[in-house]
Amino acid sequence: MSTAPSIEHETGHGHHAEPYQGGVMRWLTTTNHKDIGTMYLTFALIMFFIGGAMILAVRAELFQPGLQLMQPEFFNQLIGVHALVMIFAALMPAATGFANWQIPLMIGAPDMALPRINNWGFWLLPPAAALLTLPFILALFGIGDGAVNTGWTLYAPLSVQGGMGVDFAIFSIHILGVSSILGSINIIVTIFNLRAPGMTMMKLPLFAWGWLITAFLLIATIPVLAGAVTMLLTDRHFGTSFFNAAGGGDPILFQHLFWFFGHPEVYILLLPIWGLIPHVLGTFSRKPIYGYKAQVYSFIAIGVLSVVVWAHHFFTAGMPVPALLYFMYSTMFISLPLAVLFFCWVATMWRGAMTFETPMLFAQGFIVLFGLAGLTGLVLADVAADAQYHHSYFVVAHFHYALFAGGIMGVMTGVYYWLPKWTGHMFSETLGKWHFWLTVISFNLTFMPQFFLGLAGMPRRIPDYALQFAEFNAISTVGAFILGFSQLIFAYNIWKCVKGGTKATDKVWEGADGLEWDLSSPPPHHSWEIQPVIK
Amino acid sequence: MKILYRFCLRAGISLSGLLLAVLPSLAHADYSWNFPTPVTPIARDTLEIHNHFMIVITILFVVVFGIMIYSMVKHRKSVGHQPARFTGPTGTVQWIWALVPFAILLFIDYVLMGIPAYHAVLDMEDTRTKADMVLKVTGMQWKWQYEYPDSGIKYLSTTSTPREQIANKEAKGEHYLLEVDNPVVLPVGKKVRILLTSTDVIHTWWVPQFGVKRDAIPGFLRETWVKIEQPGTYRGQCAELCGKDHGFMPVVVHAVPEPEYLAWVDEKKSKLAAAAAGSDKTWSKEDLLAAGKDVYEKQCAVCHQSEGQGLAPAFPALAGSKIVTGPLLSPEGKLLKDSHVDRVLNGKEGTAMQAFKNTLSDTDLAAVITYERNSFGNKKGDLIQPAQIKSLR
Ligand SMILES: [Cu+2]
Numbered sequence: 001m002s003t004a005p006s007i008e009h010e011t012g013h014g015h016h017a018e019p020y021q022g023g024v025m026r027w028l029t030t031t032n033h034k035d036i037g038t039m040y041l042t043f044a045l046i047m048f049f050i051g052g053a054m055i056l057a058v059r060a061e062l063f064q065p066g067l068q069l070m071q072p073e074f075f076n077q078l079i080g081v082h083a084l085v086m087i088f089a090a091l092m093p094a095a096t097g098f099a100n101w102q103i104p105l106m107i108g109a110p111d112m113a114l115p116r117i118n119n120w121g122f123w124l125l126p127p128a129a130a131l132l133t134l135p136f137i138l139a140l141f142g143i144g145d146g147a148v149n150t151g152w153t154l155y156a157p158l159s160v161q162g163g164m165g166v167d168f169a170i171f172s173i174h175i176l177g178v179s180s181i182l183g184s185i186n187i188i189v190t191i192f193n194l195r196a197p198g199m200t201m202m203k204l205p206l207f208a209w210g211w212l213i214t215a216f217l218l219i220a221t222i223p224v225l226a227g228a229v230t231m232l233l234t235d236r237h238f239g240t241s242f243f244n245a246a247g248g249g250d251p252i253l254f255q256h257l258f259w260f261f262g263h264p265e266v267y268i269l270l271l272p273i274w275g276l277i278p279h280v281l282g283t284f285s286r287k288p289i290y291g292y293k294a295q296v297y298s299f300i301a302i303g304v305l306s307v308v309v310w311a312h313h314f315f316t317a318g319m320p321v322p323a324l325l326y327f328m329y330s331t332m333f334i335s336l337p338l339a340v341l342f343f344c345w346v347a348t349m350w351r352g353a354m355t356f357e358t359p360m361l362f363a364q365g366f367i368v369l370f371g372l373a374g375l376t377g378l379v380l381a382d383v384a385a386d387a388q389y390h391h392s393y394f395v396v397a398h399f400h401y402a403l404f405a406g407g408i409m410g411v412m413t414g415v416y417y418w419l420p421k422w423t424g425h426m427f428s429e430t431l432g433k434w435h436f437w438l439t440v441i442s443f444n445l446t447f448m449p450q451f452f453l454g455l456a457g458m459p460r461r462i463p464d465y466a467l468q469f470a471e472f473n474a475i476s477t478v479g480a481f482i483l484g485f486s487q488l489i490f491a492y493n494i495w496k497c498v499k500g501g502t503k504a505t506d507k508v509w510e511g512a513d514g515l516e517w518d519l520s521s522p523p524p525h526h527s528w529e530i531q532p533v534i535k
Numbered sequence: 536m537k538i539l540y541r542f543c544l545r546a547g548i549s550l551s552g553l554l555l556a557v558l559p560s561l562a563h564a565d566y567s568w569n570f571p572t573p574v575t576p577i578a579r580d581t582l583e584i585h586n587h588f589m590i591v592i593t594i595l596f597v598v599v600f601g602i603m604i605y606s607m608v609k610h611r612k613s614v615g616h617q618p619a620r621f622t623g624p625t626g627t628v629q630w631i632w633a634l635v636p637f638a639i640l641l642f643i644d645y646v647l648m649g650i651p652a653y654h655a656v657l658d659m660e661d662t663r664t665k666a667d668m669v670l671k672v673t674g675m676q677w678k679w680q681y682e683y684p685d686s687g688i689k690y691l692s693t694t695s696t697p698r699e700q701i702a703n704k705e706a707k708g709e710h711y712l713l714e715v716d717n718p719v720v721l722p723v724g725k726k727v728r729i730l731l732t733s734t735d736v737i738h739t740w741w742v743p744q745f746g747v748k749r750d751a752i753p754g755f756l757r758e759t760w761v762k763i764e765q766p767g768t769y770r771g772q773c774a775e776l777c778g779k780d781h782g783f784m785p786v787v788v789h790a791v792p793e794p795e796y797l798a799w800v801d802e803k804k805s806k807l808a809a810a811a812a813g814s815d816k817t818w819s820k821e822d823l824l825a826a827g828k829d830v831y832e833k834q835c836a837v838c839h840q841s842e843g844q845g846l847a848p849a850f851p852a853l854a855g856s857k858i859v860t861g862p863l864l865s866p867e868g869k870l871l872k873d874s875h876v877d878r879v880l881n882g883k884e885g886t887a888m889q890a891f892k893n894t895l896s897d898t899d900l901a902a903v904i905t906y907e908r909n910s911f912g913n914k915k916g917d918l919i920q921p922a923q924i925k926s927l928r
Pocket of ligand 1 (some may be wrong): 674677737738739773774775776777781784
């Protein structure tokens, strides 16, 4: 790092440090948080389209009863790899990309604290993604029986029985886990040590707070997942019986371990989004964030609660009544901190002076649709009703409201909000609005019918279904294709914005508030070499 | 690459064709918006809880987003609204206003919904009190076995939807994918304790109209109960991904009045006795082959395919298979390890090939082994008698 900071560098007016140039080696060896952030986000976008293409093939098969396009074996591979790609290779890298770009800018740090680990954290991802999808390609050449075919949950003993795709998935999860833990350590160290002088923890931007809790959750739960899949590996190849009753093991042990990771994972994906939403709402309401402290405490409460409610994911596996009651009531309790967040979001907009640029539209769409996820989640916590919802399309609809509307639309909010800062150009508002409305409408067209399919009794993960489910499935497929193709607008808009467009001002948005908006747009390659002082 | 190309081509053709064919029919189809009609006390409970929940969350949704939309209309820059600067509640009144919603939420969670949920859970899990009979359900790839311990009845229940319908070569029947060869028969008005287990992977037994869904876990027993209130045929299916034919593992229950049920038990018993008697007589090769073809179609063709060609790479071909065309038994008439008979009887650990001695009768086993050795181009010419199977068990 330069030891001779220049003042005009920091004010960002008139002077721009030349962006560092270079070929492939620049990207392979970079330790710059902005470069790495860009790579994370680009990778996430590519994988988003790959995971999306997989599920469009699934929806095409489900368009009508009967098997038209594929055999059940291939169908089972697509659903599981779709989920793993979307969760581990699209949503999580997108959030990490945000963290890389934004946390140093927002807390006044010159870079991430551990730049080399940062580089490694990213470059572990492409091989992991390759491992996950390679078995598809090998199968085309007649090697092996395709990718993991157990759904993303990898439940034993089905996964013990599965082909080599399961082994590929296990190693992929190990690598992704290492990458996540490295990223988490980096974020925690950066937030604890590189904050601008005067920025106490209770002045930390909410986005950084959200990520901080996510980072701790990742460090707490990824090793459990890694342990579970390693046990699976030894059950498969080395004669252990962790999950085999005949050898004294228990298949349900896998579910406990998996969901000890799996439930916090939902909040791992959502906390960075909950962190960024208030910034966007405040900016476009031209008002300070409402209930900052309440939101911080809610983040912490949700983080803690998330590791003690896991068994609500398998009530139907059967457990003692006290366990059922405990997991039901503790799950319901999460509605409280979550309601605090909703309250603060609405109160941040209340009596503001709102304008509705694309990021604001996405933030508001997020609130409404994620609200539906929260409400249906509350219903799912009820053990008695859950017996009917569980393993059905009701659950599929619920978690897509949580992870598409909550996760992916949250990421889109962030991209539209910060893209002008990153590129120095404004994106096309017209295209942004088209993208928003097409996404919201087709998203509901896709997933609303799935609630009703679940209620009517359609199980999830079936390649073919009874005739009574035909109509809603057809509607859902039409919605999914519109939803999928609408995302091309998103990619095009980003591409155009990177290439050029109206010059963005430093502040970009009239109501923007925070350190990142004091820098130029785009910020110099090395920013905050002299840390700002927070009063 | 050829597979990929074929896939794209087929996707393109069917999608464009289907879109035109299906869209008009969407307008006048009958849609189901809620749980199917409940026929057990639990299902009624669940439906009631679900309906209450839906009303409550609809109210919450409307109120919260009503406020938000009101704000979006009134508090916008374009109507000249000036932004306030508050960042939290100030003063007692505002604090009360801010805390009231959370008090309401806690009330909803733990009183309005929590108390009925508590009673429903206790009721759902009370499988033992006043149970009139027991039904044991065993899930296996990809069929169910039903066992009535009180009357010693035990049989398999497999999908009866023809493969041609699934492959769109025939018109689909009314109960497409929700029909089986041997349904469960249960008496109306009796509390039936259901025990569940599995022989391979986890399955889930689910009949939506009963309001129960419970996992069948290999090596463990789980339980639930039903008390069906109306006679009728109730359909459901396996709800936990269990491999290739997870979508083709239906559950069909015939609920009948008790006298009819008792008559069915007698009839089933005498049929099973007749089948057992068959294992003592010596069968002709023709009879074994004919019976074996039936068994093969129902139990084996799912994986090994109807012409014995298998389904690479998970399910090996039987046509020309080294195992199938290997020696039948040792010269002393003993079971040879990893022989054809051993595979069929004891299965193969870690694969979908299950130990069929647990589910098939001596006659069925003898028939299907004989059939496999003399079909699909396999010309062993030998046969095995049910009595021999009996001694090998
Ligand atoms: Cu099953």
